[in-house]
Amino acid sequence: xxxxxxxxxxxxxxxxxxxxxxxxxxxxxxxxxxxxxxxxxxxxxxxxxxxxxxxxxxxxxxxxxxxxxxxxxxxxxxxxxxxxxxxxxxxxxxxxxxxxxxxxxxxxxxxxxxxxxxxxxxxxxxxxxxxxxxxxxxxxxxxxxxxxxxxxxxxxxxxxxxxxxxxxxxxxxxxxxxxxxxxxxxxxxxxxxxxxxxxxxxxxxxxxxxxxxxxxxxxxxxxxxxxxxxxxxxxxxxxxxxxxxxxxxxxxxxxxxxxxxxxxxxxxxxxxxxxxxxxxxxxxxxxxxxxx
Amino acid sequence: xxxxxxxxxxxxxxxxxxxxxxxxxxxxxxxxxxxxxxxxxxxxxxxxxxxxxxxxxxxxxxxxxxxxxxxxxxxxxxxxxxxxxxxxxxxxxxxxxxxxxxxxxxxxxxxxxxxxxxxxxxxxxxxxxxxxxxxxxxxxxxxxxxxxxxxxxxxxxxxxx
Numbered sequence: 139x140x141x142x143x144x145x146x147x148x149x150x151x152x153x154x155x156x157x158x159x160x161x162x163x164x165x166x167x168x169x170x171x172x173x174x175x176x177x178x179x180x181x182x183x184x185x186x187x188x189x190x191x192x193x194x195x196x197x198x199x200x201x202x203x204x205x206x207x208x209x210x211x212x213x214x215x216x217x218x219x220x221x222x223x224x225x226x227x228x229x230x231x232x233x234x235x236x237x238x239x240x241x242x243x244x245x246x247x248x249x250x251x252x253x254x255x256x257x258x259x260x261x262x263x264x265x266x267x268x269x270x271x272x273x274x275x276x277x278x279x280x281x282x283x284x285x286x287x288x289x290x291x292x293x294x295x296x297x298x299x300x301x302x303x304x305x306x307x308x309x310x311x312x313x314x315x316x317x318x319x320x321x322x323x324x325x326x327x328x329x330x331x332x333x334x335x336x337x338x339x340x341x342x343x344x345x346x347x348x349x350x351x352x353x354x355x356x357x358x359x360x361x362x363x364x365x366x367x368x369x370x371x372x373x374x375x376x377x378x379x380x381x382x383x384x385x386x387x388x389x390x391x392x393x394x395x396x397x398x399x400x401x402x403x404x405x406x407x408x409x410x411x412x413x414x415x416x417x418x419x420x421x422x423x424x425x426x427x428x429x430x
Numbered sequence: 431x432x433x434x435x436x437x438x439x440x441x442x443x444x445x446x447x448x449x450x451x452x453x454x455x456x457x458x459x460x461x462x463x464x465x466x467x468x469x470x471x472x473x474x475x476x477x478x479x480x481x482x483x484x485x486x487x488x489x490x491x492x493x494x495x496x497x498x499x500x501x502x503x504x505x506x507x508x509x510x511x512x513x514x515x516x517x518x519x520x521x522x523x524x525x526x527x528x529x530x531x532x533x534x535x536x537x538x539x540x541x542x543x544x545x546x547x548x549x550x551x552x553x554x555x556x557x558x559x560x561x562x563x564x565x566x567x568x569x570x571x572x573x574x575x576x577x578x579x580x581x582x583x584x585x586x587x588x589x590x591x
Contacts, residue, residue, distance in 0.1 A: 140453065140455070140458070140474070141453045143432045143451065143452075143453050144432065144452055144453055145432050145452065146435065146496070169496075169499075172494055172495065172496070172499070173476060173491075176475075176476070176493070176494040176495075176496075177475035177476050177494065180455075180474045180475050180493065180494075189452065189496075191498075191499065193499065217488075240476075241479070241563055241564025241565075242489060242542070242545065242546075242561055243482055243489045243490050243491050243542065243564055244476060244491065244494075244564065246485075246488040246490055247490050247491075247494070247495070327563060328559070328560055328563040329563045329564055
């Protein structure tokens with residue numbers, strides 16, 4: 139199908155985009171890479187009156203590490219994340235995850251900001267933001283808001299972003315020496331949306347997790363920061379403890395049923411991911427089958 | 431503003447000026463305005479890869495790109511890449527290996543494969559599979575396509591050596 143008719147404006151600056159958003163509100167949609175927006179429009183799932191193309195706004199581009207904070211502009215494309223040495227060093231979880239996002243032709247246009255604002259619960263990057271404890275920076279005409287990723291995602295395609303605000307950047311803590319990350323997802327075809335996935339960021343000291351953030355995706359209406367992680371933190375992980383954490387995880391998830399996978403299947407896959415993650419991060423292969 | 435907008439771009443090295451509605455995607459612009467029908471339209475929502483073209487040197491989905499977004503850009507289609515000979519050896523390998531049957535996916539498949547070969551002179555079969563994972567073929571079962579890309583990489587390496 140083809141997109142319905144709409145008006146189109148090329149925004150020249152963030153302020154210019156915000157003026158258009160203020161004028162049109164819910165009737166406008168922001169176009170960055172268009173790799174989620176255009177399919178939705180072609181399928182007539184949405185028919186905005188105005189498309190505000192922010193693709194040419196230079197101030198929304200760029201990746202820069204300042205002290206212990208990594209700043210990533212909203213228009214940073216997936217391909218930029220994949221090829222960036224700063225990302226590989228300061229946020230390796232993002233490099234790993236982005237390789238799973240769709241296909242090369244999509245990654246050449248899709249943007250970080252677009253993916254986060256779209257908030258597909260099966261998408262990789264929102265989960266990474268939750269695992270990395272990112273701050274999402276949004277701007278409106280009255281000023282800037284800084285929102286913790288875990289608060290930002292509110293449901294299927296829902297965020298705390300208002301119709302008159304623009305997502306401009308994210309800020310991540312730079313990975314420390316003792317930090318480690320894990321990313322894996324199960325999908326029908328490489329690059330498809332996951333049936334279940336896990337983005338995890340940890341700090342490991344003396345073979346013990348002193349911090350562990352487990353962000354599961356495609357198993358709820360938003361990325362799920364699993365409480366089960368506390369079971370595994372600041373203690374020596376035994377097979378029995380992993381089983382217990384797996385039980386806790388199973389109870390806290392309420393995955394959806396759809397034509398791709400049933401709810402019990404997604405829950406099972408999440409438990410498999412938990413065991414793989416713990417075994418990989420701790421370098422203990424014997425835990426790989428744990429708790430499932 | 432739902433009225434036509436003026437765009438100016440380069441298509442296969444030729445300057446094109448046109449009036450287009452904002453809703454027109456790049457694939458339809460190429461096919462219907464410029465009659466470059468080698469860019470195929472399959473799913474129209476970014477899944478199948480039949481509409482793959484090059485935009486400023488990078489492969490993109492023409493169905494997920496608006497013609498107005500290509501203003502000022504350099505677009506290359508299968509027609510341009512065939513005429514200039516860039517894909518000749520890859521096309522020959524596709525023919526030799528029966529890497530196409532109906533041919534619907536072939537232009538997109540060739541452009542995506544060439545994109546990989548430009549980045550990696552010695553891709554593994556797994557890398558080829560991964561790079562082409564966004565291009566559907568409903569005839570061949572993919573093995574012959576992967577063979578053709580692999581053999582082209584090998585022949586290009588031997589030519590350089």
